[in-house]
Amino acid sequence: FNEPLLWEKGSPGRTGISLPRRDVDEAPLDKALTGDGPDFPDLSELDVVRHFTKLSQWNFGVDSGMYPLGSCTMKYNPKTNERQASLPGFAGAHPLLPERLSQGLLALMHDLAAYLGEITGLPAVTLQPSAGSQGELTGMLIFSAYHKHTGKPRSKVLIPDTAHGTNPASAALCGFKPVAVKSGPDGILVPEAVAALMDDDTAGIMITNPNTLGLFESNIRQVADIVHGKGGLVYGDGANMNAIMGVVNVGDLGVDVLHLNLHKTFSTPHGGGGPGAGPVCVTPALAPFLPVPRVVKDGEVFRLDENYPLSVGKLHAFYGNVGILIRAYSYILSLGKCLKQVSQYAVLNANYIKQRLKGDYHLPFDRPCMHECVFTDKFQQEHHVATLDIAKRLMDHGFHPPTIYFPLVVSGAIMIEPTESESKETLDQFIDAMQQIAREAKACPDCLHESPQFPKVRRLDETLAARSPCLKG
Amino acid sequence: FNEPLLWEKGSPGRTGISLPRRDVDEAPLDKALTGDGPDFPDLSELDVVRHFTKLSQWNFGVDSGMYPLGSCTMKYNPKTNERQASLPGFAGAHPLLPERLSQGLLALMHDLAAYLGEITGLPAVTLQPSAGSQGELTGMLIFSAYHKHTGKPRSKVLIPDTAHGTNPASAALCGFKPVAVKSGPDGILVPEAVAALMDDDTAGIMITNPNTLGLFESNIRQVADIVHGKGGLVYGDGANMNAIMGVVNVGDLGVDVLHLNLHKTFSTPHGGGGPGAGPVCVTPALAPFLPVPRVVKDGEVFRLDENYPLSVGKLHAFYGNVGILIRAYSYILSLGKCLKQVSQYAVLNANYIKQRLKGDYHLPFDRPCMHECVFTDKFQQEHHVATLDIAKRLMDHGFHPPTIYFPLVVSGAIMIEPTESESKETLDQFIDAMQQIAREAKACPDCLHESPQFPKVRRLDETLAARSPCLKG
Amino acid sequence: MRYLPHTPEDIRAMLQVVGAADLDALFASIPDDCRRKEALNLPEPLTEWELNGHMDNLAAGMGASPGTKVFMGAGSYHHHIPEVTRQLLLRGEYFTAYTPYQPEISQGTLQTIYEYQSLVCRLLGMDVANASMYDGASGLAEALLMTIRVSRRKTVAVSRAVHPLYRRVVETYFAPTGFEVVELPVGQDGRTDLSGLKDLGELAGVALQSPNFFGCIEDMAAAGKMIHADPKTLFVAAFSEPLAFGMLKSPGECGADIACGEGQSLGIPQSFGGPGLGMFASRQSYVRSMPGRLIGKTVDRDGKTGFVLTLATREQHIRREKATSNICSNQGLCATASTMYMAALGGTGIRQLARLNRDRAEYLKASLAKAGFSSPFSAPTFNEFVVRFPDKFEETWKALLEKKMVAGLHLEPYYPELSDCWLMCVTETIDRDDMDTLVKEVTR
């Protein structure tokens, strides 16, 4: 059934909210300043409940089934984290409360930063960036500030072709010119390629590790040495941290700056696109450049400290997405040392899928993967079946499709990240579905072209949407 | 997609719960007493979340759309009531806490009883019965205790054919023989019919008012006089109280005992069948017979009083479904005097549907109805389309069907109770759907026989289920 | 008001269709002398925010767990409830649905309750379970009435060690029926003394509770044999703490014909005593005499598996006064909660949790004994036990309330012969530190 748009519902004068009693007189206001108020529909509370209940039913989430969207780490979002974030003491807290009345959240932020420092091996941490991309921006601001401070502003940043898509834009926002580095034949970075490009006008390199092919950049220490040798810095995109917690100390690899995506590795809800949180972890040497304010502990008291003259400044009006930080903190406390198991199982699951599907789908890099594996549609192309068809058909089997056509270095990529949350039975069901689709690609390519059949709508005309944009009603 | 049964999932040793740390030694126990523990499946937390998320999606509730199930008063269940009932002070309260630590809920129960007394006009109230049917049982126990006390145990109870289905069973549980009273040609009780049956071995009469045809029993005062004249009592089934709040004082009608269904009139959730709550309101004369304990107020302190020697005793180990009482109390406080509007709009909605559909469906009693109206399939029978087909087809239009084949006095009954929660637009959509079905009954009877088409399953084989019961897996 | 959608314009338009001049005219069929004269004397409606404040105040006036340490069970147990259960139960599709009369759009409720019935059978070792009763007490009353229907006899026997409040509900149900309830005494060890059973004549049923009200684990297997010495007598196994079956022999293994009790322990908040969950199960042969709703598995027109309400011919809307019971609902949402809870707990979890309950209770029992407070009863116990305290303990108990501890339930009002005894309870929510504190406080 269709659900009408909000403004196709309701009746003027109806109400869906409880307004406090009026206990003061009306105060007049200059007519020149006042308007008519927005043309919102008037609904009852039940109208609102039904509308959003129905809309939600057309959505697929981790709670609906396996969601192996590569590079997005769609793990289980624990329900208890929602309880914690909604405690009135947290949810009702004004950000400018005096420190005496904010000790609970200041302590939480202080300890969360320490845990993230321990997990990454980069002990100086800001929690302020609102998402991974703002974390990247923060990292680039630090690059910029560092080089300015050391007296040598630089103009370029190296970015391998296996890095995350946001990296070039983040670098560009800080005035850096991104320079692409081609990865080697094994899908990983070759030190020589970096050495050839690294010079003293290059601020550093941005490396996603494990990279977007799901492979560990095993030459990273050599690469870091090359970059450091030229006075550059190494930025690590920690979006894929879920693969290596407790296994790799990122600080040991020569990485100077790393952002994390709490909505990936640390189980905070994705919420249909956000809010996220993108803490940035740096070496002690770069700590002075972190955003302010920073939470510091004086004896038993926590306070906010603005006094870092080299700081890049503020990225958020207050302290970032604290509600998200609370959830990540809850997750870390719930798992503690078992975070290493999280990574082990995430990697086990990806390798299991890789191994079981590699007869059915083309595997461009057949080597042990980390938390995700990348196939292509090469075998299916023979039957005129493309990655998109395979993805859409998976919906008819009750699965969310993997990430498709990314990374760009692989043509027709199918990037599968199961995460540690999925059980062996669920993986087996997914593998069965993928194998059935592979068989169907041979037997009935049109069945795939016509998919999906079961969701509320069929394939949507994206060209029409972009050519004649209709962005509001 | 099918969702497997719980025990078809899981893997032994997996866990979905957080067990407290063991901080004491194991204590041995005689082997003769110990068993192996139940054969439950072992699931992860995510398994549990997905299982019940998916199952819930196959259910239709008031939050999903209009649910005009006659006699069930499927009104909106306000979300705030859930907040209140889950406050830790309430949800975590042990029923045998000392009174000093129970003042909050004792006050709530005391005031709720007073409000229900005011709404019904029967001021002595017990909140203990767990549902309407237990309320009826309580009423019959009071009948029995009253007659025993006045020295004349009686053996029969009069029950009109338009009364609720549970009435005869409730009377029988108390050892009364139910005697049917035929309603008159207008669908309401005729005093003469009662006079002919009422004698001094008859404990009283059970009247549903408004009755199950949605009609007000306008002769109720005369009927009550007849019953009282023979020393009998009048029981009112208040399941349909949603029609008459603020309009009728039930005490004025001559009713001595009345039960209410909080999950009908007072908006508590139906929860797929319960829990309900069935408070019983009685005249001051019958107060001594109410169940114990009763909440009393001594000065500013509330306490539980057991000292009512004529009481029928206890119906519930503790005080009834307090969690449900909290919700009803919240509802009453949220509406206050506006409860009269609730009844007015409920009646308006039913009459509007009656008026708009009476050309399309046969209306056995064409007179102003109260909160529900009863049609039949008489017009559609000509095309071999029955009430059941109409009901099932409504599902394909996104509505829950009305109550069907009840009341029994009307052949092929379709009993529609919209409640006050539904807006005019929703009623119009429902009316459109019903009219379309009426047209379809003529044009394509088989389309109706083959309905529903859209839900997860089609018509189910109930005969098979009853003939070879499979009640567990 | 946000629950009432009608605008003045809607009302006007609808009245016109109906042909009524105003809202009052809708009630024309109600005679004048039946109309209410005075307005409802109720408070002004509260806003959502005023209501929140008011309810927060009332809730603050309660001494509830976990803020207060409650060493008291007696039929209501404080167990941890996973947040998962709470959030899933709030899903409107479960929560705002009625009894699943229309199975095609009620498969969620139906499959869930089918799973509930199945897990209850597994837990209790029984053949068939219903969709739930109101609570443990009325369930016991219904069970005893069922033994009368099945056996066509007129007397039932109930142990004095059955929860005293359950027995009062049984009394209420039996009062107008003419059937008799006799009481079985409690022995020195805290278990039911069945030695006089054979002198009680033809019994329809015999009800024991295990763990019983004193926390003592009855020797149910032996009791079953003694009761079945008369093959027509039904053995009713009652309970108030089903978690015990994570480690004890199930009622079915002990020969019970009917097992019934309170399921609140299984994921349902205490809520001042209700709503709870009346669990009810029996042998297959008695299914048609069983009260309450039943869900069965079947197929649809296309042969696809589905679930429906079944065997409704036992019920009151069809059989009317001949029905097995007048019950026409269940505790649907509570049964759903317990299904979620049992699913989360799993077989491994329930074994561990039951063990932990017992072991912690044993720790307190031993600590109190060491401090000089021993139990009058020798039978093994699960997570509750009786302790004899010295004369002045009532003062200590009151003093402990100030320290937010409820040090057990005084048995005097329920068992005058145990006026110096207190029923203690320890679940997994009470840890060793809590117990050590209690022992320190009662010995000081």
Add this chain to the structure above:
Amino acid sequence: MRYLPHTPEDIRAMLQVVGAADLDALFASIPDDCRRKEALNLPEPLTEWELNGHMDNLAAGMGASPGTKVFMGAGSYHHHIPEVTRQLLLRGEYFTAYTPYQPEISQGTLQTIYEYQSLVCRLLGMDVANASMYDGASGLAEALLMTIRVSRRKTVAVSRAVHPLYRRVVETYFAPTGFEVVELPVGQDGRTDLSGLKDLGELAGVALQSPNFFGCIEDMAAAGKMIHADPKTLFVAAFSEPLAFGMLKSPGECGADIACGEGQSLGIPQSFGGPGLGMFASRQSYVRSMPGRLIGKTVDRDGKTGFVLTLATREQHIRREKATSNICSNQGLCATASTMYMAALGGTGIRQLARLNRDRAEYLKASLAKAGFSSPFSAPTFNEFVVRFPDKFEETWKALLEKKMVAGLHLEPYYPELSDCWLMCVTETIDRDDMDTLVKEVTR
């Protein structure tokens, strides 16, 4: 651990398929010198119940509304949030979904955000709104960068009455770019003084906030005219309290080219400052220069209406370094919350609620004035205003903390020239009694 489904048997079976001897062997591709030597130095995992206790303790250490009466706004507002919003947001289908890359199974998120975009346009009087930015501050920075892209100029002007913390974020974003930000002064009346505008040369954009940081309502219509005296300059209308548009002229009506600000007021908990909601809208002609995600309406193969992410060619994963911004997510769940809130509020509700906010704030302003504490500024205000307090007020303010009142925000750290001034806020959550109490306390 309940989040990790693998049993030892599962692991064994999977390792065998993979061909790895043990879990460590899975990491063979990581060179030895890249392996972590020491174990993670993290606390032991907490149980769900230990975590609850720990978090309850931390939360108890906060002076949060409603327990504390906070007369402070300054970009974070305590408004009532309906329980409906809270419960609907917990629905897993919304909550656990990712960015709607696969529209066929994401119509819930997509239609909701399309509705969000539409309601934002209606509220702000703008042509097109994006799917949201991180917060009001970074949204303003993005807006100013957008004026530079559109106008191809290099300097922007920002009023000193714009939220000082927003201006600091703008500084951060601009620092490495080489573009310049100049400040516009505040006049005697508390509004931006635009008289010097014409001397500032070719401006890409001019940003004003209304109500501004001092709560003063800027004369935006007049400002728009002055700014557009240079037709290439874009007028950026910022805000931190969108509820004001329930009664004020919208940015669009005042000629704004871009409207951007913080939407936390619209149904989102304060949460110590985040997550909030960066609302962002512009004129139609600038849509392709706009940062952030956009949802558009389209049809499926059968001609059925549906919604998709669109105009992605502006975005970083396609345009890479040429993208309009590096932002690749939005505040999806917060945008969803605000859509639910705006739907519940409705047009009638937002008018009434805005009025009530203003009227209550005016009551406090008048009461304080009567008590001798007047505002340094004469411009009309919405629900915040500045008051000048006497020298020793800091002591009173601290004393009031003990009484659970936060009597406004001291402006000194933000505006040294206003060192004796405090920014007060009154929303609908503060009633007359609360205000009377405050006035009594500050005058005693």
